[in-house]
Structures are given as structure tokens and as C-alpha cells.
Amino acid sequence: MTRNILIAFLRNDLRLTDHPIFSQFASSSSQRGLENVTHILPVYVFDQQYIEVGGLNGIKKGKGPGGDQHGARTRVAGFWRTGKPRVQFMTRSVYDLQSRLQSIGSDLSIWSGHPHLILHKIVKALQKNGDNIHGVWYGEEPHTEEKATEKRIKKALAETQVPVRSFQHRSLILPKDLPFPLKDLPDVFTQFRKRVEAPDMYNDPLPAPEKLKPFPELPLIENEEGVYNVGKQAEQEVLQQLLSPLEKDPGPIKPVKDDVNADKISALPFKGGETEALKRLEHYFTGDANSHAANYKETRNGMLGVDYSSKFSAALAHGLLSPRTIAKRAEEVDKKSNSSGRGGGYWIIFELLWRDYFFFVSEKYGSQLYTLKGIEESFDSKAAQEKAKSWNAPDSFENEKDPFVRWATAETGVPLIDANMKELALTGFMSNRGRQNVASLLTKDLYYDWRLGAEWFESLLVDYDPSSNYGNWQYVAGVGNDPRASRQFNPIKQGKDYDREAKYLKTWLPALEQLSNNDAHHPWVSPSGSPDGYPAKPVCESPAWKGHYGNNANRRGGIRGGGGGRSKRGGRGGGGQSNGQRRNNGN
Numbered sequence: 329m330t331r332n333i334l335i336a337f338l339r340n341d342l343r344l345t346d347h348p349i350f351s352q353f354a355s356s357s358s359q360r361g362l363e364n365v366t367h368i369l370p371v372y373v374f375d376q377q378y379i380e381v382g383g384l385n386g387i388k389k390g391k392g393p394g395g396d397q398h399g400a401r402t403r404v405a406g407f408w409r410t411g412k413p414r415v416q417f418m419t420r421s422v423y424d425l426q427s428r429l430q431s432i433g434s435d436l437s438i439w440s441g442h443p444h445l446i447l448h449k450i451v452k453a454l455q456k457n458g459d460n461i462h463g464v465w466y467g468e469e470p471h472t473e474e475k476a477t478e479k480r481i482k483k484a485l486a487e488t489q490v491p492v493r494s495f496q497h498r499s500l501i502l503p504k505d506l507p508f509p510l511k512d513l514p515d516v517f518t519q520f521r522k523r524v525e526a527p528d529m530y531n532d533p534l535p536a537p538e539k540l541k542p543f544p545e546l547p548l549i550e551n552e553e554g555v556y557n558v559g560k561q562a563e564q565e566v567l568q569q570l571l572s573p574l575e576k577d578p579g580p581i582k583p584v585k586d587d588v589n590a591d592k593i594s595a596l597p598f599k600g601g602e603t604e605a606l607k608r609l610e611h612y613f614t615g616d617a618n619s620h621a622a623n624y625k626e627t628r629n630g631m632l633g634v635d636y637s638s639k640f641s642a643a644l645a646h647g648l649l650s651p652r653t654i655a656k657r658a659e660e661v662d663k664k665s666n667s668s669g670r671g672g673g674y675w676i677i678f679e680l681l682w683r684d685y686f687f688f689v690s691e692k693y694g695s696q697l698y699t700l701k702g703i704e705e706s707f708d709s710k711a712a713q714e715k716a717k718s719w720n721a722p723d724s725f726e727n728e729k730d731p732f733v734r735w736a737t738a739e740t741g742v743p744l745i746d747a748n749m750k751e752l753a754l755t756g757f758m759s760n761r762g763r764q765n766v767a768s769l770l771t772k773d774l775y776y777d778w779r780l781g782a783e784w785f786e787s788l789l790v791d792y793d794p795s796s797n798y799g800n801w802q803y804v805a806g807v808g809n810d811p812r813a814s815r816q817f818n819p820i821k822q823g824k825d826y827d828r829e830a831k832y833l834k835t836w837l838p839a840l841e842q843l844s845n846n847d848a849h850h851p852w853v854s855p856s857g858s859p860d861g862y863p864a865k866p867v868c869e870s871p872a873w874k875g876h877y878g879n880n881a882n883r884r885g886g887i888r889g890g891g892g893g894r895s896k897r898g899g900r901g902g903g904g905q906s907n908g909q910r911r912n913n914g915n
């Protein structure tokens with residue numbers, strides 16, 4: 329009998345639950361039009377555009393998708409696009425999905441190179457074998473490069489006559505369900521939120537399939553440039569090979585000093601994979617009214633510990649959890665907590681809407697998300713032009729005194745910044761509070777090209793997501809949505825507001841241990857001066873900081889997990905030099 333094979337090309341959707349393709353095969357699903365499919369071939373590609381694959385045994389990597397040699401480096405600074413923490417997280421997620429698929433009678437075919445070349449090769453080989461290809465299906469991505477990949481796939485497969493189909497699944501509210509065309513997306517988040525904030529804007533999550541149609545044996549496909557079959561190599565072997573180029577060439581910026589037990593104190597100890605993500609989901613929502621989720625609004629400004637915020641971002645970025653799965657649990661927690669609809673669950677969904685918003689911004693503005701002038705150029709080109717003149721850039725990444733290099737290597741001498749940058753470099757995670765402060769210092773105090781900061785984040789963040797990252801960076805730098813010159817944070821005030829007892833600072837910067845809790849926030853003005861092993865002077869000092877050097881014992885109280893204090897209004901922003909208690913980023 330002729331095999332009728334459906335190829336599921338997996339990208340940032342490394343899960344079985346509420347999956348745009350697999351869930352169609354759950355027993356509760358209608359499976360209309362799929363009766364004739366005899367086999368499903370799930371395919372994953374370590375895409376050489378984003379991840380350095382040159383270390384894989386015997387690979388013929390070839391050029392980038394546009395024929396260039398740019399490889400897996402960031403555009404402006406040339407950092408590795410996917411640094412060590414994310415390589416580890418991604419690899420674990422891929423192999424976790426493989427075992428989950430095996431447990432329901434399927435498997436995952438793992439490749440490396442260019443998706444369009446690989447899918448074309450697979451389709452041709454199967455057709456030559458006499459198989460019928462029902463279609464090549466994949467989940468859509470909202471970003472320009474990923475869209476270009478989709479175009480290349482369609483073009484490459486055109487001559488095979490195989491139907492290509494894609495599904496929206498990345499956002500909570502799907503683009504097709506928006507109550508306005510994308511071109512009319514408001515440029516201010518609050519206006520967007522007010523138009524979409526209703527439970528019927530999204531559907532319930534779909535179940536995982538209990539069993540999947542069998543995995544088809546593949547004919548032999550020879551490796552060639554851009555086409556590499558990872559095959560049955562063990563996870564650890566593949567991981568070592570993927571990490572080897574990064575270890576051989578860590579880049580021009582010296583590594584961050586590692587004098588802490590980062591694994592033990594990490595706020596994101598999760599190793600990747602849907603299995604772990606589902607456990608985290610249970611952990612965060614278990615306990616209803618007493619759950620971490622129910623208390624989210626009170627704790628979300630923390631910086632220390634695993635539970636001050638959901639830590640779902642990495643799972644969302646790689647598609648280990650769908651936003652609908654999280655939103656459903658968030659709605660339930662509010663119902664059970666008797667919170668009149670504005671409990672922790674509401675605020676978690678509020679943040680998911682920020683994530684959606686940046687997706688739609690990416691859809692609307694495309695490549696402008698990555699340009700120096702930002703999306704501001706579209707609505708105020710004069711202002712964007714003016715700002716573009718004033719950004720600094722390092723003369724060399726090897727110059728350890730350069731402010732950008734000091735920022736990246738956690739040696740600015742401003743403890744809140746350094747603690748956060750060190751956490752990022754050693755674990756691949758940083759709290760939202762931290763991200764806003766470090767981005768503000770780089771762009772508003774040091775006036776450095778915001779794209780360098782965004783690329784440093786891109787390289788290191790485990791939860792890196794193009795629109796959330798570049799959208800937030802533009803927002804803080806004042807070249808994105810709702811651009812306002814005054815979106816600036818005071819890191820001394822912020823440190824004292826959210827880490828009054830300096831627990832976070834001293835955890836990540838042990839050199840500050842000997843200072844009083846107050847002095848730890850600004851060691852250069854402490855009676856004994858900065859301790860050995862910590863910069864003597866800050867990289868810059870704003871007059872606005874000076875009003876916060878005193879020891880104000882009556883500052884706000886700490887919060888669960890020792891993560892710092894909450895703002896009076898419970899809001900997530902605030903503390904900026906001129907924006908007071910404003911919910912920056914809506915956060």
C-alpha cells in the first residue's frame with residue numbers, strides 16, 4: 329500500500345499539548361481530512377542561520393541562506409546568536425520531544441542546516457521511494473527571518489507539487505482573531521490591550537494526542553552543504569558538538585568572573601523540554617488561592633529565587649508550553665481565588681498580552697524592529713533621525729575600559745547592574761526588573777547603540793524571542809512603541825526599592841558581602857570605599873542617584889523569596905527618574 333505521509337516541520341513548537349499539528353490527531357479531535365494519512369514524519373532542524381552547527385561531525389555547513397558567510401553571528405556586533413545557555417536548553421528540548429514522540433508510537437527526525445534544502449531533499453527521496461506526501465505543515469513565526477525561511481520552503485517545494493500549510497499558534501490571540509487589521513495595530517500597548525482584553529478572544533488549549541500515526545522509515549539521504557542528518561547520535565554527543573565552536577572561540581569580550589555557584593542560585597534552573605515545562609506549570613499553579621500564580625502580582629518584581637515570577641518565558645519562546653495553556657490555568661486560579669477577576673491570573677494574562685503585542689508589532693513593522701532608528705522612524709522620522717546621531721559604540725570589544733564592555737562583563741561598578749549582568753552571563757536569565765534597569769543604563773545613561781545590548785541579550789538569553797527582545801529594547805531606548813525621552817531608571821533607587829536588604833546584590837556579587845546593606849547599593853560612597861574585587865568607581869554617575877545614597881530604613885518591605893520590595897501601587901514599573909510609579913512595559 330502506498331504510504332501517505334504528512335511531514336510536520338517543527339520550529340518553536342517543541343511540544344505535544346495544544347500543538348497546531350499534533351493536537352489534530354488527539355482522539356477528541358475531528359481529524360477531518362486526515363483519514364488517509366498513514367504516517368507522520370516530525371522533522372526538526374538545528375537551523376544554521378541561528379545556531380552555530382560547524383562543530384557537528386562531518387558537516388558541510390556551506391553559506392548562509394542569503395549566500396553569505398555571516399553564519400550564526402548577530403548582525404551588528406558579531407556575537408554568537410545562540411550562546412551556551414540557549415544551546416543547552418534547545419538541545420534538551422529537542423531530545424525531550426523526541427522521547428515524548430517515541431512514547432506515543434512516533435519519533436523525531438533531527439537534522440541540521442537549511443530547512444528548505446532539507447525538506448526538499450526529504451520530499452524528493454520519499455517521492456522517489458513511491459510514497460505520497462500529504463503535505464508539509466508547520467507553525468508560523470511572526471518575525472522577518474523566520475518568514476523568509478517559510479518563503480524559501482514554499483519556493484523549494486513548489487516543483488514537488490506537495491501542498492504546504494501553516495498554522496498560527498505563537499500568540500495567545502491569533503492574528504486572524506484580532507478585531508482590527510494588523511496595519512491598524514495601536515502604537516500604544518494600553519490601547520491595544522483595551523481592544524482585545526476579553527476571554528472569548530482566544531480558544532481553550534487542545535489536548536496532546538495519545539497516539540500518533542507511525543513514523544515512516546526514511547530512504548538514505550546523503551549529507552551535503554546545508555543538509556546534515558544528525559541521525560541517532562546521542563543527545564550529549566550532539567550537545568558537545570554544538571558547543572565546541574563556542575568553546576573554541578568565545579568571542580572578543582572576556583568572560584564574566586565566575587565566583588558564585590550559579591547553578592545553585594539560578595532563578596531559572598530548568599533544563600528545557602516540555603516534560604519539565606509541564607511540571608513547572610503544575611508547580612506554579614498548584615494551591616489555587618495560595619499558589620505562586622495567585623500571588624504573582626505581589627511577587628513579580630523580585631529578582632532572587634525561582635518563584636517570584638512564572639519563569640514560563642523560556643518555555644514560551646521554544647514552544648514547550650502554549651500561551652493558551654497558561655492562560656487557561658491563569659483564568660482558573662482567579663476563579664478559585666475569589667479575586668473578582670483581578671488576581672494573579674489576570675496579571676499573568678496581562679503579561680502574555682505584552683508578549684502578543686510585540687508579536688503584532690513585529691508583524692506590522694517587519695525589519696524595522698532591528699534598525700537603529702527603530703519603529704519610531706515610521707511615525708516620527710525627524711525624531712528618529714536626531715536620536716540616531718547620538719548613539720555611542722565601542723572602539724573595540726577587547727578594550728576592557730569601554731563602557732559597553734564593562735556593562736557586558738558585569739563591571740560597571742553599579743551593583744544592581746552588575747549583579748543582573750552576571751546572572752545573565754552565567755545562567756542565561758535575568759528578571760524583568762533587571763532587564764529594564766540594565767537596558768536603561770546602557771541606552772539612557774551611557775547612550776550606547778541599543779542594538780548592541782539587544783544582541784548581547786539575543787546571544788545569552790535562554791528565553792530569547794526576537795519580538796519580545798527587540799521590542800522591549802526599542803521601548804526602553806525610546807525608539808519603539810510610545811517613544812518618550814524620559815523612560816529612564818535610577819538603579820540606586822530601584823535597588824533599594826526592590827532589594828532593600830541587598831540580598832540579591834550580595835548573592836551575585838560576593839565582594840559586596842562586607843558592606844552594610846545600604847552601602848552595597850553604592851559602594852563607591854561607602855566609608856571604606858569599594859571593596860577589593862569590585863570596581864572602585866562606577867562607569868557613570870547621574871546626579872539623580874545622589875538623592876538615594878542615604879540610609880532610609882523606612883523603605884518598603886521585602887517580599888517572599890527575599891527578592892526585594894513591591895511598589896506602593898503594586899505596579900511592576902516605577903522608579904524611573906521621571907516616570908515615577910508608571911508601569912513601564914506595562915510591567
Ligand SMILES: Cc1cc2nc3c(=O)[nH]c(=O)nc-3n(C[C@H](O)[C@H](O)[C@H](O)COP(=O)(O)OP(=O)(O)OC[C@H]3O[C@@H](n4cnc5c(N)ncnc54)[C@H](O)[C@@H]3O)c2cc1C
Nearest residue numbers: 637638639640641679680683760763791792793796797800
Ligand atoms: C530589555 C528587555 C528584553 C527582553 N527580552 C525578552 C526576550 O527575549 N524574551 C522574552 O520572553 N521576554 C523578554 N523580555 C520580557 C520579560 O523581561 C521576560 O519575559 C520576563 O522577565 C520573563 O520572566 P517570567 O517568565 O518569569 O515572566 P512573568 O513575569 O512570569 O510573565 C509571564 C510571561 O509574560 C510574558 N512577558 C512578561 N513581560 C513581558 C514583556 N515586557 N514583554 C513581552 N513579554 C512579556 C513572558 O512570556 C513571560 O513568561 C525582555 C524585557 C526587557 C526589558
